[in-house]
Amino acid sequence: MAELALKGGAPVRETPYPAWPCWDDEEIKAAEAVIRSGKWGMAQGDKVLELEKKFAAYQEAAQGIAATSGTTALRAALLAAELEADSEVIVPSYTFVASGTAVLEANLIPVFADIEPETYNIDPDSVESLITDKTSAIMPVHLAGLPADMDRIMALARKRGLTVIEDACQAWGSEYRGRKVGAIGLAGAFSFQSSKHITAGEGGMLVTNDSGFALRARSIVNCGRREGGAWHEHDRLGGNYRLSELHAAVILAQLGRYQGMLERRQQAAAFLREKLSAIEGLRPLKLPEYATASSCHLFILRYDSDSFGGLKRETLIKALNAEGIQPAHGGYFIPVHRQRVFLEKRVGSFDLIASHRFRGKVIDYAQFECPVAERACGGEAVWLLQNLLLADREGLEDIVRAFEKIRAHHTELLE
Numbered sequence: 001m002a003e004l005a006l007k008g009g010a011p012v013r014e015t016p017y018p019a020w021p022c023w024d025d026e027e028i029k030a031a032e033a034v035i036r037s038g039k040w041g042m043a044q045g046d047k048v049l050e051l052e053k054k055f056a057a058y059q060e061a062a063q064g065i066a067a068t069s070g071t072t073a074l075r076a077a078l079l080a081a082e083l084e085a086d087s088e089v090i091v092p093s094y095t096f097v098a099s100g101t102a103v104l105e106a107n108l109i110p111v112f113a114d115i116e117p118e119t120y121n122i123d124p125d126s127v128e129s130l131i132t133d134k135t136s137a138i139m140p141v142h143l144a145g146l147p148a149d150m151d152r153i154m155a156l157a158r159k160r161g162l163t164v165i166e167d168a169c170q171a172w173g174s175e176y177r178g179r180k181v182g183a184i185g186l187a188g189a190f191s192f193q194s195s196k197h198i199t200a201g202e203g204g205m206l207v208t209n210d211s212g213f214a215l216r217a218r219s220i221v222n223c224g225r226r227e228g229g230a231w232h233e234h235d236r237l238g239g240n241y242r243l244s245e246l247h248a249a250v251i252l253a254q255l256g257r258y259q260g261m262l263e264r265r266q267q268a269a270a271f272l273r274e275k276l277s278a279i280e281g282l283r284p285l286k287l288p289e290y291a292t293a294s295s296c297h298l299f300i301l302r303y304d305s306d307s308f309g310g311l312k313r314e315t316l317i318k319a320l321n322a323e324g325i326q327p328a329h330g331g332y333f334i335p336v337h338r339q340r341v342f343l344e345k346r347v348g349s350f351d352l353i354a355s356h357r358f359r360g361k362v363i364d365y366a367q368f369e370c371p372v373a374e375r376a377c378g379g380e381a382v383w384l385l386q387n388l389l390l391a392d393r394e395g396l397e398d399i400v401r402a403f404e405k406i407r408a409h410h411t412e413l414l415e
């Protein structure tokens with residue numbers, strides 16, 4: 001009789017994992033209060049301001065600037081950093097596409113660095129090898145909430161006079177050597193999009209300790225207005241990237257219960273790290289000693305298909321899903337520099353990359369070599385999504401049982 005659920009056997013688990021988002025009366029009361037107040041925009045109400053203060057304090061930064069999304073926050077940060085147009089910003093190739101496209105949309109040139117094999121975060125050696133006299137900034141991504149190697153990145157930035165903008169869109173509460181991420185560099189961007197740990201469906205936030213940057217960023221997200229200026233007075237190029245009061249109220253309610261949920265995810269991740277490391281062919285991403293706290297946005301494993309007789313990651317994922325381990329998937333499957341937007345320069349009028357010269361030649365994204373990112377996308381990375389980390393002990397043990405079962409019977413899945 002078949003054992004594996006994919007082959008008709010009984011699944012390890014029939015009960016679904018906790019759904020995301022989680023909410024209760026707090027979100028409903030908060031949204032209702034805004035609706036009843038009639039103050040739905042930030043110009044009328046005080047929820048956006050309250051969120052900016054509370055979120056900045058949570059991330060140990062002096063100021064927060066709310067935006068409509070992580071993407072618009074990144075774009076606003078790059079503009080507020082006043083980087084020279086057509087200068088190069090080094091970003092990792094293993095990330096959500098916005099880390100690269102926000103650079104294009106700020107009239108800058110993304111240059112793609114590889115990632116470290118054990119953490120999947122931007123590799124400082126790769127960054128160093130890509131610095132040219134046109135580089136203006138480095139944008140590390142704290143992937144899955146695991147802080148990037150900020151000491152090395154900041155040291156490089158200081159040595160070469162570069163700005164650091166952190167893509168902290170997955171890193172609420174993450175700490176680098178005991179310090180919250182986001183304002184270690186000039187500024188950091190966070191996302192409150194629907195898959196994120198703190199969400200109102202959409203939303204974003206910048207944090208910074210630099211008051212000049214904050215002033216410019218506030219103006220950019222608010223149509224170029226000046227603090228204290230008239231409503232119809234516009235000092236600079238900006239956009240309407242303002243968060244609504246409704247979003248801010250819901251995010252505030254989510255923030256209120258965040259720390260408890262974070263600790264729960266961290267305990268779950270520690271359990272999975274210990275148990276899954278013991279299974280041959282699975283290596284959870286390393287938690288370096290400098291990563292004193294991770295948001296545990298995703299639990300990412302490095303899967304060694306050779307040790308499973310060549311079983312493809314996609315089949316492993318199907319088998320996991322069939323055992324009731326959902327949501328689990330392979331995550332990013334195209335490194336950002338290989339997305340068509342970059343390879344074919346499908347960028348509309350943001351076309352500086354049509355003529356920008358990188359190392360003496362017109363930039364060609366097919367030329368970037370990021371073998372570790374290619375490997376992660378191509379078949380190594382396995383993502384267990386955040387909902388799984390909210391499971392009770394039995395739910396976590398089921399994840400381990402499912403991997404053990406597939407390991408024991410993997411030959412039945414080989415074609």
Ligand SMILES: Cc1ncc(COP(=O)(O)O)c(C=O)c1O
Nearest residue numbers: 069070071096098169191192193
């Ligand atoms: C690493 C990273 N950067 C940027 C973003 C963009 O955030 P948003 O979806 O809020 O625009 C995301 C979210 O998907 C992300 O995960």
